[in-house]
Every structure is written in structure tokens, then in C-alpha cells.
Amino acid sequence: xxxxxxxxxxxxxxxxxxxxxxxxxxxxxxxxxxxxxxxxxxxxxxxx
Amino acid sequence: xxxxxxxxxxxxxxxxxxxxxxxxxxxxxxxxxxxxxxxxxxxxxxxxxxxxxxxxxxxxxxxxxxxxxxxxxxxxxxxxxxxxxxxxxxxxxxxxxxxxxxxxxxxxxxxxxxxxxxxxxxxxxxxxxxxxxxxxxxxxxxxxxxxxxxxxxxxxxxxxxxxxxxxxxxxxxxxxxxxxxxxxxxxxxxxxxxxxxxxxxxxxxxxxxxxxxxxxxxxxxxxxxxxxxxxxxxxxxxxxxxxxxxxxxxxxxxxxxxxxxxxxxxxxxxxxxxxxxxxxxxxxxxxxxxxxxxxxxxx
Numbered sequence: 034x035x036x037x038x039x040x041x042x043x044x045x046x047x048x049x050x051x052x053x054x055x056x057x058x059x060x061x062x063x064x065x066x067x068x069x070x071x072x073x074x075x076x077x078x079x080x081x
Numbered sequence: 082x083x084x085x086x087x088x089x090x091x092x093x094x095x096x097x098x099x100x101x102x103x104x105x106x107x108x109x110x111x112x113x114x115x116x117x118x119x120x121x122x123x124x125x126x127x128x129x130x131x132x133x134x135x136x137x138x139x140x141x142x143x144x145x146x147x148x149x150x151x152x153x154x155x156x157x158x159x160x161x162x163x164x165x166x167x168x169x170x171x172x173x174x175x176x177x178x179x180x181x182x183x184x185x186x187x188x189x190x191x192x193x194x195x196x197x198x199x200x201x202x203x204x205x206x207x208x209x210x211x212x213x214x215x216x217x218x219x220x221x222x223x224x225x226x227x228x229x230x231x232x233x234x235x236x237x238x239x240x241x242x243x244x245x246x247x248x249x250x251x252x253x254x255x256x257x258x259x260x261x262x263x264x265x266x267x268x269x270x271x272x273x274x275x276x277x278x279x280x281x282x283x284x285x286x287x288x289x290x291x292x293x294x295x296x297x298x299x300x301x302x303x304x305x306x307x308x309x310x311x312x313x314x315x316x317x318x319x320x321x322x323x324x325x326x327x328x329x330x331x332x333x334x335x336x337x338x339x340x341x342x343x344x345x346x347x348x349x350x351x352x353x354x355x356x357x358x359x360x361x362x363x364x365x366x367x368x369x370x371x372x373x374x375x376x377x378x379x380x
Contacts, residue, residue, distance in 0.1 A: 066131065
């Protein structure tokens, strides 16, 4: 997509920025959750 | 569905959230959580949280795929025409990729972090909602929500399986309870949203068979639903807290259902009894599952 309208370009940039932030937060939370799951399973002696 | 889709700017992240039907998800998450908490064995809080997260993501994926397939119907119905796809805020392909990706992730993560039984039931529930209800039944038969209602009945089973790795009689009864609760709940909605469904060409029971049949069916389905709701108590699967709550709450449900069943619609009818039954049916499900957990934990 190559928008000629500057407003449209700004809208696209804002949307991309917002999505990138949400994705970063979700990935960070996912990493923490996987770490917590691993610890929980190790402590419970469960198979990984 | 549409032959040519105009190029859209990337959708806002809130539109992806809306695609997951967050309101429906709350009921799914709550019944799944109660199924887990009612299980006789404890589950590690992190594993339990992960199981509920996977149920929520699976439900969100099913909701997204449902909206992807039904965007043409949603565009016609007032209740749904502001959703991201019919409102033109999102590209159809993005919705499809999001739904498939989220569904696959929820199942794989459930299998990795929780257990294979819960992952298998989650898979069945997503496929049932998308393929059996959305694609096959919804546009073809007025029995769509009777059979399709099974999709929404899986979460207590998944929650129980997440805790125990197995299935027992109580979660099966909970499955049957939600399954039998679905027709009166949706037909009450369909009675006061009839014109919307008719405009969209969805063969809901009031559209195809008329209001009289729908009202009778609401009354008839309430009978087995009430029996299954109370049954865990006499079978000794729950204690008196659940039993008494089930009798009182189900009794009130039955009164509202009988009121709807015996009525006929007048000109300029505000459909208050139907709206009351619909609203109460949601509260009823929440409180019944809440009573189950209170009974298990405090009795």
C-alpha cells in the first residue's frame, strides 16, 4: 500500500505503531508465561 | 464472500479484539473456570491460568472465524453491522489469518502446557462452532442453535479435563445443561430479533416455523434443561448448596419460560417477557456455575 494522502499515511503509521506495541506486550507476556509454566512443571515433577 | 475487496489500511488492534467476541468469551471463560474449580483435584495456579487463557483464545478464534464467514449476514443485521468486517474496518483475509492462527496457537499451547485431553476437546469445540454450526447448520436449518449449541457447552468439560486429564459424569452433565440451556436462551432472543434474522435470511425458528412453535419449543426445552440442572444433587455429585440454588434459580427460569410459552405477540409488542427471559438466562448460567464452585469449595 502506497498512500499518496499524508493523512492516510499518518493513519497507517499510527495503526502499525499501535499494533507493534500490542504485539510486543503480548510476546513479553507469553515469554513470562512459558517461563512460569516451566518452573511450575519442574517443581511439580511433571513431564515437560 | 465479496468478489473484490478494496485495499484497506491495517486494522486497529481493537478491531482484532472485537473479532474475538469478548462478551461471549466471558461466559465461555467463566463456565470453563467453574468446570476446572469443580474438579476434585487441584491444579497449579499457573497451569490453571494457562488453561483458561487457552479456552479464551480458542473461543476468540472461533468467534473470529465465525465473523469472517458471516460478514455478509452481519452487514444486514442491525445488531452486528458495526462489527469490523461489515463496517469495512478490516480486510477479510486478515480476519481469516487471525482466526486460524489464534485457534492453532490455543490448541497447541493447551497441549504443551496443560494436557492432551483438554487440547483435544478444545480442538473439537472450535471445529464444531466453525464448521458444524457456522458453515453447515446456521444458514440451513432452524435447528441450527440446538445442535450448534454443543459448541458453547464444551468449556466446562475442557476446564475439568485441564484439572484432571480425564472426563467424568459431572462435567458431562454440565455439558448437557449448557447444551439444553442454549435453545430457550437463543429462541428468546430470536423472538424479539425476528425481523433482523428474517432480513439476513437466517432460518431461525421464529422465522421458519412461526412464533407459536418457538414459544412452545422454549417451554418444552426448559423441562429437560431443568432436570439436568438439578440432577447432580440427587446423584450425589454436588451438595445441598448447589441443589437448593439449582431448584430456586431453575424454578424462576421455568416461570419466565412458561410466561413466554403461553403468550402471543400483539401489535407494537415491546416483548418484555422475552427480553426478561433472555437477560435472566445469562444471569442464571453465571449463578448456577458460581453455585457449583461455592458448593464444591465450601460445603
